[in-house]
Amino acid sequence: MNKHNTLAIGLMTFAMFLGAGNIIFPPLLGLQAGTHYLPAMLGFLITAVGLPALTLVVLGRLSHSQQLTAALPKPMATGFWVLLFTAIGPAFGMPRAVTVAYEMGIAPFTNGDLLLPFSLIFVAVTLLLAFQRGKLVDYIGKVMTPLLVLLLAVLAVTAFVAPVSPMTLPSGDYQHQAVTQGLIQGYMTMDAIAAVGFGWVIIKTIQDKSVSQNKGVSSRGALFSSTVKVTLIYAVLMSACYLAMGYVGATSSAVASGATNGGEILTNYVASLFGIYGQYLLAVIIIMACLTTTVGLTNACAEYYQQTFNTPFSVTTVIVCALTGLIANFGLDQILEISLPVILVLCPVAIALVITALVVKPSPFQRPIFVATVSVTLVFGTIDTLHILGLIPTQWEAVLSDFMPLYAAHASWLLPCLTTLLFSLLANASLARREKTVTTTSAK
Structure with a gap:
């Protein structure tokens, strides 16, 4: 695959990941970290960019x-993928993108409630772009993303050249645990689970000969090499975006008094720098970021259902977009109550699958290792989810905090996952040696 197409697919990958949450999340971290901005961002980048990469x-x-779940029993594998694409697609990820685009891109300039017409237009544009499967790179990677990067660059350069205020002293946990707090916040972006979903589109795009000008990637080695290059482009751009938005937050104390989220910080910041034109700039950035994300998620969902259940791509695309528009208007808060726990549980399971696949080739012969690791992760991931949602009884909080490592960081699943994987590998190696000994003895 030539360099031009590699760059275009890398830009497309960056754009699909760059939702509104990725833009408004770092400013709050930067504001709270203050002079500890750099160590906090280091931790943040490790989990927010490193895990997806x-x-x-x-x-x-x-x-x-789909090879990621090849070692799991079919019902377990299918259940994982269906829950994942439903949660990050029409049940949560896409409706949230629509409502955030409206609240930050349209609502500040209007008096009435225009969510319904806006959502209809937004999902219609998403549907139109999603149907252009062969031209997805052209639309997103070669047109929309460069414009989005340009808009972000204008904001970032202005912030670095003329910061609104100096950095203040860190607050809360950032005073003594800046790196650790950054790691936690980066993990909570849940981009690792988005990477599993977007992988369907990215790998298919790399393999597609029409995208590669009849120089498609056929061998595994060439595919892996192209994926690494695309991932590096995504990682560099996403890291730069996070660093810039974090710096905006770190230098916004003069205009961010009382702000409780990154959206407020960013809105006040651009208004102080550019006035009404800054608000227009921010509106365009947010709407474009949300649009590229919904297009990517729509294609990911449709690709999965087409390859797994032979559902026509066009039918799935229409259903996904229709449900997105409906849920965005029907009350996202109620959907959040149902879908957020699913996402919080699926994220550690997805990471556990990736870690296991990194050291063990997924196949039915390795099923015990994958099933054991995923099952243990599911149990402890559920405990973390209950903790995040505030559903752990008060009397149990102190006990779990004392006896479960990383419980306070909402990652108590990590050590049990790695321990299970290690013991499974050792048991598997021991069994293999025993069988080899028995075979050798029988041959004699």
């Missing part, structure tokens, strides 16, 4: 996203 590289090595 690792996921994409592992998927590229497997040559197909």
